[in-house]
Amino acid sequence: MLYQTLILGAGAAGMMCARYSGPSTLVIDHARNPGEKIRISGGGRCNFTNMYAEAKNFLSANPHFCKSALARYTQWDFIELMDQHGIAWHEKTLGQLFCDGSAKQVVAMLAGELQRAGAEMWLQTSVISVTRVEQGFSVALDRDGTPQTVTCRNLVLATGGKSIPKMGSTGLAYDIARKFEVPVIDTRPGLVPFTFAEDRFKPLAGIALPSRLSNARTSFDEALLFTHRGLSGPAVLQLSSYWREGEAINVNLIPELPLYELLRDQRQAEGRRDLTTEMARLLPGRLVDHLAKELDLRGRLADQSDAALQKLCNQLSNWQLTPSGTEGYRTAEVTLGGIDTDALSSKTMEAKSVPGLYVIGEAVDVTGWLGGFNFQWAWSSGHAAGTAI
Ligand code: FDA
Numbered sequence: 176m177l178y179q180t181l182i183l184g185a186g187a188a189g190m191m192c193a194r195y196s197g198p199s200t201l202v203i204d205h206a207r208n209p210g211e212k213i214r215i216s217g218g219g220r221c222n223f224t225n226m227y228a229e230a231k232n233f234l235s236a237n238p239h240f241c242k243s244a245l246a247r248y249t250q251w252d253f254i255e256l257m258d259q260h261g262i263a264w265h266e267k268t269l270g271q272l273f274c275d276g277s278a279k280q281v282v283a284m285l286a287g288e289l290q291r292a293g294a295e296m297w298l299q300t301s302v303i304s305v306t307r308v309e310q311g312f313s314v315a316l317d318r319d320g321t322p323q324t325v326t327c328r329n330l331v332l333a334t335g336g337k338s339i340p341k342m343g344s345t346g347l348a349y350d351i352a353r354k355f356e357v358p359v360i361d362t363r364p365g366l367v368p369f370t371f372a373e374d375r376f377k378p379l380a381g382i383a384l385p386s387r388l389s390n391a392r393t394s395f396d397e398a399l400l401f402t403h404r405g406l407s408g409p410a411v412l413q414l415s416s417y418w419r420e421g422e423a424i425n426v427n428l429i430p431e432l433p434l435y436e437l438l439r440d441q442r443q444a445e446g447r448r449d450l451t452t453e454m455a456r457l458l459p460g461r462l463v464d465h466l467a468k469e470l471d472l473r474g475r476l477a478d479q480s481d482a483a484l485q486k487l488c489n490q491l492s493n494w495q496l497t498p499s500g501t502e503g504y505r506t507a508e509v510t511l512g513g514i515d516t517d518a519l520s521s522k523t524m525e526a527k528s529v530p531g532l533y534v535i536g537e538a539v540d541v542t543g544w545l546g547g548f549n550f551q552w553a554w555s556s557g558h559a560a561g562t563a564i
Contacts, residue, residue, distance in 0.1 A: 188536025189333030195561025198293030336510025364507030446477030
């Protein structure tokens with residue numbers, strides 16, 4: 176069978192690419208349904224883009240690579256598409272846009288657009304082999320138990336990263352890239368909770384509070400969540416993408432709380448009150464109990480000198496913690512690293528050394544922050560390749 180374009184992966188990037196790549200396009204996916212990650216994203220409401228998306232929200236060995244694609248298909252272009260389809264949306268926080276209804280509306284919209292563009296989609300279809308031939312590529316497929324061979328001029332790798340293997344993620348794009356000697360930057364899990372030895376925070380599981388998390392390279396002001404295994408919540412997920420094994424992180428538990436001033440004022444007004452009782456009025460009680468043991472907090476407010484209160488506040492804003500690891504690809508929202516951007520055209524996503532081979536979406540070494548940025552990269556890179564084809 177002959178197609179102009181074969182897209183491997185009917186996820187966010189693959190379906191967006193098919194919308195632009197023309198009628199002689201076949202999209203294949205080994206899953207039963209297209210866009211499964213879209214369906215489960217954002218708690219079922221899909222954080223489909225971010226109003227403030229720009230290059231600084233992405234990690235890559237080449238931080239400039241994403242600029243061209245993001246500029247040519249912006250968050251406003253995707254918002255317009257949502258509006259054309261009458262899909263209602265709202266801003267949750269920090270420019271993060273979610274569907275009012277369901278993420279399934281986004282999947283249906285993309286599948287509909289793909290069909291309208293005249294592209295075909297085969298589900299439950301896996302790739303057996305890919306070989307270079309005179310016309311482009313010959314791809315042996317297994318379509319629900321039936322062998323099929325497709326010849327195509329353009330082959331688009333849109334099979335995503337390694338995150339959440341249970342959802343059908345594989346390293347197929349990396350394997351095909353390596354086969355054609357396109358370099359791949361080592362991958363690691365991103366947007367992933369931290370784990371700590373000996374269930375250190377188990378007694379605190381469920382507590383959430385505003386925080387500032389930082390390391391030597393960056394800092395995020397968002398919520399922190401204690402879990403049975405360690406730490407999660409937006410601030411942790413964000414920092415995890417910048418974290419390396421063995422590194423300590425800095426946790427500020429009181430980024431917006433003028434704790435020193437409040438405790439000093441209360442010492443004046445309610446000096447007989449216990450320090451920890453007063454702190455429990457400002458911070459979650461279970462957290463205060465834990466800190467009381469860890470920092471040996473005791474005595475009445477009146478017993479605390481200015482220096483002691485200052486020391487306490489410094490400890491709460493400079494809590495140094497060393498995670499033992501992360502939850503890994505099992506729960507990571509994204510995969511850091513991937514196909515080396517140096518080997519790709521930033522305008523078209525085509526491999527410089529393999530004409531006709533394109534790579535889009537999460538498979539590329541471009542990874543967004545939490546907050547709709549990863550989908551925006553999938554839309555923008557899919558559009559870049561689709562229009563170039
Ligand atoms: P994607 O993973 O979407 O698609 C790849 C497709 O290829 C899949 O359909 C898969 O079945 C198929 N495939 C894989 N291997 C194959 C093989 N060997 N043969 C055939 N087919 C194969 N981002 C964001 O911006 N906002 C959000 O709200 C969320 N929320 C979120 C929640 C959760 C739980 C996860 C895991 C991730 C997110 N993300 C997110 C990240 C976002 O889902 C991700 O970055 C994009 O889906 C990437 O789009 P791609 O098209 O590159 O890959």
